Amino acid sequence: MKKxxxxxxxxxxxxxxxxxxxxxxxxxxxxxxxxxxxxxFIWPFAQGIYLSFCTFNTxxxxxxxxxxxxxxxxxDPGFTxxxxxxxxxxxVSIILINVLAFSIAYALTQKMRGANLFRTVFFMxxxxxxxxxxxxxxxxxDAILKQYNTYLTANAxxxxxxxxxxxxxxxxxxxxxxxxxxxxxxxxxxxxxxxIDGANGWQTLFRVIIPNVMPSITICTFLTxxxxxxxxxxxxxxxxxxxxxMAQGAKIKMTELLALNIYSTxxxxxxxxxxxxxxxxxxxxxxxxxxxxxxxxxxxxEVQQ
Amino acid sequence: MKTKERYSAGSTVLSCFFVLLCAVWIVPIFEVIINSFKxxxxxNLDAFALPNAESFVGWDNYVKGMTFGxxxxxxxxxxxxxxxxxxxxxxxxxxxxxxxxxxxxxNRFSKGFYYLCLFSMIVPFQMVxxxxxxxADQLKLNTPFTIPVVYLGFGAGLAIFMFVGFIKGLxxxxxxxxxxxxxxxxxxxxxxxxxxxKPTLISVGILQTMWIWNDYLLPYLVLDRTKYMxxxxxxxxLKGSYGTVDLGATMAVIMMSIIPIIxxxxxxQKHIIxxxxxGAVKG
Numbered sequence: 001m002k003k004x005x006x007x008x009x010x011x012x013x014x015x016x017x018x019x020x021x022x023x024x025x026x027x028x029x030x031x032x033x034x035x036x037x038x039x040x041f042i043w044p045f046a047q048g049i050y051l052s053f054c055t056f057n058t059x060x061x062x063x064x065x066x067x068x069x070x071x072x073x074x075x076d077p078g079f080t081x082x083x084x085x086x087x088x089x090x091x092v093s094i095i096l097i098n099v100l101a102f103s104i105a106y107a108l109t110q111k112m113r114g115a116n117l118f119r120t121v122f123f124m125x126x127x128x129x130x131x132x133x134x135x136x137x138x139x140x141x142d143a144i145l146k147q148y149n150t151y152l153t154a155n156a157x158x159x160x161x162x163x164x165x166x167x168x169x170x171x172x173x174x175x176x177x178x179x180x181x182x183x184x185x186x187x188x189x190x191x192x193x194x195x196i197d198g199a200n201g202w203q204t205l206f207r208v209i210i211p212n213v214m215p216s217i218t219i220c221t222f223l224t225x226x227x228x229x230x231x232x233x234x235x236x237x238x239x240x241x242x243x244x245x246m247a248q249g250a251k252i253k254m255t256e257l258l259a260l261n262i263y264s265t266x267x268x269x270x271x272x273x274x275x276x277x278x279x280x281x282x283x284x285x286x287x288x289x290x291x292x293x294x295x296x297x298x299x300x301x302e303v304q305q
Numbered sequence: 306m307k308t309k310e311r312y313s314a315g316s317t318v319l320s321c322f323f324v325l326l327c328a329v330w331i332v333p334i335f336e337v338i339i340n341s342f343k344x345x346x347x348x349n350l351d352a353f354a355l356p357n358a359e360s361f362v363g364w365d366n367y368v369k370g371m372t373f374g375x376x377x378x379x380x381x382x383x384x385x386x387x388x389x390x391x392x393x394x395x396x397x398x399x400x401x402x403x404x405x406x407x408x409x410x411x412n413r414f415s416k417g418f419y420y421l422c423l424f425s426m427i428v429p430f431q432m433v434x435x436x437x438x439x440x441a442d443q444l445k446l447n448t449p450f451t452i453p454v455v456y457l458g459f460g461a462g463l464a465i466f467m468f469v470g471f472i473k474g475l476x477x478x479x480x481x482x483x484x485x486x487x488x489x490x491x492x493x494x495x496x497x498x499x500x501x502x503k504p505t506l507i508s509v510g511i512l513q514t515m516w517i518w519n520d521y522l523l524p525y526l527v528l529d530r531t532k533y534m535x536x537x538x539x540x541x542x543l544k545g546s547y548g549t550v551d552l553g554a555t556m557a558v559i560m561m562s563i564i565p566i567i568x569x570x571x572x573x574q575k576h577i578i579x580x581x582x583x584g585a586v587k588g
Contacts, residue, residue: 018409018477018480018481018484018490018493019409019410019411021484021489021490022405022406022409022410022490023410023412024490025406025489025490025491026406028402028491029402029403029405029406029490029494030402030403030406030414030418032399032402032403032457033399033400033402033403033457033461033465034403034418036399036454036455036457036458036461037418037421037422037425037457037458037461038458039440039441039444039446039454039455039458040437040454040455040456040457040458040459040460040461041421041425041428041433041458041459041461041462042421043436043440044433044436044437044440045428045432045433045436047436047439047440048432048433048435048436051435051436058439059436059439107319107323108323110316110319111312111313111316112312112316112319112320112323113312113316113317113320114320114323114324117327118323118326118327119578120574120578121327121330121331122327122330123577123578123581124330124331124334124567124570125330125333126515126581127515127519127566127567127570127577128519128563128566129518129519129520129521129536129537129562130519130521130537131519131521131537131540131541132519132536132537132540132559132562132563135540135544135555135559136333136334136336136337136559137333139336139340139348139352139552139556140332140333140336140352142352143351143352143353146351169330169333174581177578177581177582178581178582180582181582226427229429230429230430230431232430232431232521232522233519233521233522233537236541237541237544258431259429259431262431263431263434263522266435273435276435277435277436280429280431280432280434280435281432283429283431283432284428284429284431284432287427287428287429288427288428291427292427
């Protein structure tokens, strides 16, 4: 409360001394970013929504067709398959990455020799791009599977779990860094109090530490959720969606996730450009709803300090 | 955690376990290194075998990788470098300026712009990619020297969000003092505010560099592909365009694309890890 009243006081002075002169410099401070923001985001976004109701080759020859694209999009077996793949992938990777990242972070914040070195190693895969990672791992998985006389794209299961392993390897280090920051912020006197009150290790972990790192858990589940829904590079480079099967009169790429499906739909032919854009809109709404719901769900569990 | 001053026996066991885990963790990188020195047949035969007298080809794969796919690898490296440096510079400069305006001028435009930025952070790239590539094509943003405009536009959301969060916590008195002393807003920003933004400049810079350097789809769709490739596009092109891929040479190319990252990481490790942690806590 105190902080708020100070802020209000400031803002009255603010308008006289700081605000007015800045406003006069609007063209310099705001316009470059705002114009680029229009070019890079607002205009493509608006045009994207419009074109999802059209058939088009380029935006200039767009003809309005109504919701036809959306009907085609949601009834496309490739799209529904990609949706279930993505959902399964998201659930598995969120649990796996967060549990492992938290455990590693917890261990590394105990007094331990070489903790900094370990942290450096675990974080490293994050710096390598998704396309490169995909090729590195496809070579490794093929080499392993070769010993069983098979290969990565022979079975959708291999591709799926391969992608899980790849993404876990890449992202555990990132989430670990966030959990370490959260764990280091747990007040020491609270841990001391738990110890004096006779709490054992598990009780301290579940009753004291985890409630206190809830903000980090919110962030990490949010990041792993949106990352797995938006995953594209790794999926494309590792399996490219292979193997492919024919079902219900359409080709279905068995290990394709949503983002890759949208991209490949666009490349089928120009009659499918509008459908690809409609899929993208559905995809956007899905990601937005999930992100907001997740924030609401975990924020409510955070401890007030 | 401060109570234990010495390492306990349990912690030594844990350390040993982590040494093993780290060894497993770097296996993929190790694989790339050993296979980049083997000839293609031997990579296909057994990727896990160490190079021996028969399979070792020295630097041949690296020499081959330099011109592999009829496109000089160093050209891709330099385009990646130009795009990343220009884009990150533009993003840091312009979004910090805009963020200061948004944080200090509390009008409808500021609020609207700020909420649009937050909104843009949850929009997946697939939503805008087709239309963005048309727009960029029409505005001639399809070269490495103009694509930073696109990156500034699409990356503005996160950067502005982080800068505004930081600037709102800065004491206004300093800027007021500068104004009283006769600084114009431009002077106040560049001489007073910008130096205080240093920690956030580093975080934003690192997050954006990691994104832009490794980005595949945006440059692939936007750039004029016949003339310009970046490292990820180059790697994808090598793998995608040939029926039978020379795995040894591909691994050499991958190695050459990883080495600069690892060198930078070794020198700026502390900043990178801190930057990521700070960036995420605000996100």
